[in-house]
Amino acid sequence: xxxxxxxxxxxxxxxxxxxxxxxxxxxxxxxxxxxxxxxxxxxxxxxxxxxxxxxxxxxxxxxxxxxxxxxxxxxxxxxxxxxxxxxxxxxxxxxxxxxxxxxxxxxxxxxxxxxxxxxxxxxxxxxxxxxxxxxxxxxxxxxxxxxxxxxxxxxxxxxxxxxxxxxxxxxxxxxxxxxxxxxxxxxxxxxxxxxxxxxxxxxxxxxxxxxxxxxxxxxxxxxxxxxxxxxxxxxxxxxxxxxxxxxxxxxxxxxxxxxxxxxxxxxxxxxxxxxxxxxxxxxx
Numbered sequence: 617x618x619x620x621x622x623x624x625x626x627x628x629x630x631x632x633x634x635x636x637x638x639x640x641x642x643x644x645x646x647x648x649x650x651x652x653x654x655x656x657x658x659x660x661x662x663x664x665x666x667x668x669x670x671x672x673x674x675x676x677x678x679x680x681x682x683x684x685x686x687x688x689x690x691x692x693x694x695x696x697x698x699x700x701x702x703x704x705x706x707x708x709x710x711x712x713x714x715x716x717x718x719x720x721x722x723x724x725x726x727x728x729x730x731x732x733x734x735x736x737x738x739x740x741x742x743x744x745x746x747x748x749x750x751x752x753x754x755x756x757x758x759x760x761x762x763x764x765x766x767x768x769x770x771x772x773x774x775x776x777x778x779x780x781x782x783x784x785x786x787x788x789x790x791x792x793x794x795x796x797x798x799x800x801x802x803x804x805x806x807x808x809x810x811x812x813x814x815x816x817x818x819x820x821x822x823x824x825x826x827x828x829x830x831x832x833x834x835x836x837x838x839x840x841x842x843x844x845x846x847x848x849x850x851x852x853x854x855x856x857x858x859x860x861x862x863x864x865x866x867x868x869x870x871x872x873x874x875x876x877x878x879x880x881x882x883x884x885x886x887x888x889x890x891x892x893x894x895x896x897x898x899x900x
Contacts, residue, residue: 624808624822638796646726647673651749654678657692658895659810662798673725679754682708685891695897723788748796752816755795828877840890
């Protein structure tokens with residue numbers, strides 16, 4: 617890949633495999649907890665999620681909310697509720713304040729399915745849920761937080777694939793303890809670039825320099841631009857200028873843009889450049 621050209625690529629075979637595996641898991645559950653990254657509430661969603669889930673109830677969990685502006689996120693919550701018709705819950709990368717709401721809502725959304733089973737003469741059973749989302753939005757951490765209070769593995773269920781392991785969260789909810797990875801597609805390069813910004817794309821799919829350059833260009837047009845310029849002590853948010861200010865020079869005179877790119881991406885991902893949402897709420 618040329619350093620000055622940004623193109624993020626995945627192999628179609630990997631996408632097809634991930635999609636197939638996800639569909640197999642979806643058949644096992646009553647409700648889906650879709651995790652998105654609060655920094656990119658739209659770009660971390662799957663365009664065909666409704667088609668993929670069918671009529672399966674869905675709960676949206678906006679994770680890593682501690683990395684974004686609370687007022688902006690509140691506006692996003694309102695928009696997503698209206699746009700998707702789903703329940704929306706905000707969660708932080710660290711902390712467990714959201715767990716009770718997640719469990720309670722998952723149980724509530726599963727109740728129609730449970731009532732259907734009861735109407736057929738079956739005994740009430742716990743609701744079955746799974747966590748899905750793009751890579752690195754925090755699916756595993758959500759699962760770990762949900763299962764931390766209950767280590768009761770209940771293994772395979774009758775009629776359920778043996779390889780799937782379940783954890784009883786409480787008497788009303790069982791959770792599939794492996795995440796469903798929503799496959800990313802490469803037909804929208806802007807979405808792909810934003811996913812790379814937050815590390816939701818494998819580093820094998822891109823070079824850090826064009827991604828960091830694209831990030832700086834986007835940030836320089838945002839309302840946090842002055843803060844970021846002050847953070848890097850430069851008027852121009854370019855890899856070259858930042859490298860010079862940090863005295864990261866190679867081959868005598870050349871700015872070390874590769875090293876700078878890695879640090880810029882790390883600064884953003886760890887919240888040092890401010891609490892920023894990169895997506896914009898679509899105009900109605």
